[in-house]
Amino acid sequence: MSIEIPFTKMHGLGNCYVYIDLVSQLIDIPSYSDLAVKAADAHTGIGSDGLILIVPSNRADIMMRIFNKDGSEGKNCGNGLRCVAKYAYEHGLVNRKSFKIETLSGVVDAEVHLKDGQVDLVTIDMGKPVLDRKRIPMKGGDQEKVIDEPISFNDQTFNITAVSMGNPHGLFFVEKIDEAPIHELGPFLADHHPAFPEGLNVGFIEKIANDAIEYRVWERGSGMTQACGTGACAAVAASVLTGRLSMDETNTVHLAGGDLYIKWLSDSQHVLMTGGATTICKGIFYL
Ligand SMILES: N[C@@H](CCC[C@H](N)C(=O)O)C(=O)O
Numbered sequence: 001m002s003i004e005i006p007f008t009k010m011h012g013l014g015n016c017y018v019y020i021d022l023v024s025q026l027i028d029i030p031s032y033s034d035l036a037v038k039a040a041d042a043h044t045g046i047g048s049d050g051l052i053l054i055v056p057s058n059r060a061d062i063m064m065r066i067f068n069k070d071g072s073e074g075k076n077c078g079n080g081l082r083c084v085a086k087y088a089y090e091h092g093l094v095n096r097k098s099f100k101i102e103t104l105s106g107v108v109d110a111e112v113h114l115k116d117g118q119v120d121l122v123t124i125d126m127g128k129p130v131l132d133r134k135r136i137p138m139k140g141g142d143q144e145k146v147i148d149e150p151i152s153f154n155d156q157t158f159n160i161t162a163v164s165m166g167n168p169h170g171l172f173f174v175e176k177i178d179e180a181p182i183h184e185l186g187p188f189l190a191d192h193h194p195a196f197p198e199g200l201n202v203g204f205i206e207k208i209a210n211d212a213i214e215y216r217v218w219e220r221g222s223g224m225t226q227a228c229g230t231g232a233c234a235a236v237a238a239s240v241l242t243g244r245l246s247m248d249e250t251n252t253v254h255l256a257g258g259d260l261y262i263k264w265l266s267d268s269q270h271v272l273m274t275g276g277a278t279t280i281c282k283g284i285f286y287l
Pocket residue numbers: 015066068073074075076077078079080167168201219220221222225227228229230231
């Protein structure tokens with residue numbers, strides 16, 4: 001007999017997940033990883049970049065758990081946080097426009113912005129970027145921070161800047177975003193590289209203005225996605241660290257699926273992310 005699981009499919013700039021509300025309903029799901037893999041399959045499941053659970057929290061108003069397409073659990077998800085905030089507000093899981101969401105990497109502040117009574121944009125305070133090599137985590141090298149550090153691939157050398165936004169990101173600057181070696185470096189570094197014991201989300205950045213970048217991503221556990229919220233924050237941090245963008249500016253990050261607005265504050269060192277969140281459909285998944 002199959003288990004019936006009510007779900008909502010949502011996306012943040014094309015980065016789509018199957019969302020399951022485990023605050024309003026009790027469902028006995030034997031394995032979240034297995035469900036993520038099955039639900040993500042576009043032919044035999046729903047089709048998504050992974051699974052997001054909205055669960056009760058002791059430390060915040062609600063908690064988000066994120067599982068990638070391959071069933072691995074991530075510690076943070078920027079696009080997921082905006083969608084969880086929209087869902088929570090619209091479904092009465094919270095009754096304020098500003099509230100707290102717990103993730104495996106900590107508690108963040110969320111604020112929904114309304115337009116004609118509907119959630120339009122969502123701002124998440126993503127906290128401080130982590131630059132310490134050991135906490136990325138990344139092995140090798142003798143500098144504490146990983147900024148423009150050479151890394152070899154197929155007789156070529158690329159310069160990596162590493163930033164954790166609660167999950168690990170490796171950033172590479174390129175002249176032309178359309179020529180970024182995403183299909184080569186992405187799978188090489190994301191899931192099995194010995195320097196990255198927890199894997200890596202691999203991002204490419206082209207600076208296009210003093211307050212704007214193009215950014216593309218190959219996510220660990222999910223492959224190419226149309227957008228990555230934590231990655232966009234990491235990309236702005238890497239661009240500031242290398243002198244390409246400025247702190248305290250609202251920088252626009254153009255992703256394949258749309259734009260995010262990211263500001264890295266000099267006083268608190270926190271990164272603020274603002275962008276859209278969209279509901280696609282609701283249904284029942286038979287596991
Ligand atoms: N798409 C997400 C990040 C999802 C998790 C990531 N693949 C990981 O394993 O760290 C985002 O919007 O941040």
